[in-house]
Amino acid sequence: MGIRSLLRSLRHRPPLHPALQRNRSAFADFNQDIPLEDCEFAVTDMEMTGLDPEHDEIVAIGAVRIRGLSIITGDVFHTYVRPQRSMARPATLIHRITPAQLQHSPALAGLLPGFxxxxxxxxxxxxxVGLDMGFLTRACRRHLGGAPATPCVDTMRLAQAWERERWERSFDPFQPTVSYTLADLSARYGLPQFRAHDALEDALQTAYLFLYLVRKLKGGGITTLRGLHAAGRSWRWYL
Incomplete structure (x- = not known):
């Protein structure tokens, strides 16, 4: 974003929404040393019209809650989102969401506080998770007056940390064929398979992957958020 665009966005930014005020209050004294069993996780996936947060838009949000290291099946967030601009055909081919499905869906500005x-x-x-958070942060700044303070956990980083640990224990530490896509990791670990490129089903797929990785990493002594964060950050090839 250029200087002029940044100044223009700041000039038109709304006052901080009460939902963001509550969000910032919730994480004002965030304690990374609480046990993982005592944490809640909002496992989230978003479908977008493309990969550029400055020009593309969110068209679906799916999320499931994990509490006590278990998926709370009755506590989900799922909605389609009406974009401001028409959706390009390649995006429709990927996530199979048609313009007709979005025509009567709510706009993002009205959905964000609830999410x-x-x-x-x-x-x-x-x-x-950085990709989804890029879109979410930009949307919150535009519609809610600021960025959310919620810490994030990336299952791709955790998978890289777990694979590194496996390699270091094996006789063959070099396995360049490992794919870190959600679908390939889930198949590699024998997890239940859900439909790809569907926001809610991808969120469920990610939740199963997250719980699998947490249990594996806990076996190596990682029992707190601080340890989980350190495990993810330690992967030196992550961009």
Whole structure:
């Protein structure tokens, strides 16, 4: 973003929304040393019209809650989102969401407060979560007056940490064929398979992957958020 665009966005930014005020209050004294069993995680996936947060838009949000290291099946967030601009055909081919499905869906500005409140004190968790958070942060700044304070957990980083640990224990430490896509990791670990490129089903897929990785990493002594964060950050090839 250029200087002029940044100044223009700041000039038109709305006052901080009450949902974001509650969000920032919830994480004002965030304690990374609490046991993983005592944490909540909002496992989230978003479908977008493309990969550029400055020009593309969110068209679906799916999220499931993990509490006590178990998926709370009755506590989900799932919605389609009406974009401001027409959706390009390649995006429709990937996630199979048609313009007709979105025509009567709510706009993102009206959905964001509910999603932020639904997450509550849960940590947002996702596969390559930085991409989704880029879109979410930009949308919150535009419509809610600021960025959310919610810490994030990336299952791709955790998978890289777990694979590194496996390699170091094996006789063959070099396995360049490992794929870190959500679908390939889930198949590699024998997890239940869900439909790809569907926001809610991808969130479920990520939740199963997250719980698998947490249990594996806990076996190596990682029992707190601080340890989980350190395990993810330690993967030196992650971009």
């Amino acid at each position: 932020v409140d639904w997450c509550g004190q849960a940590l947002i968790t996702g596969h390559h």
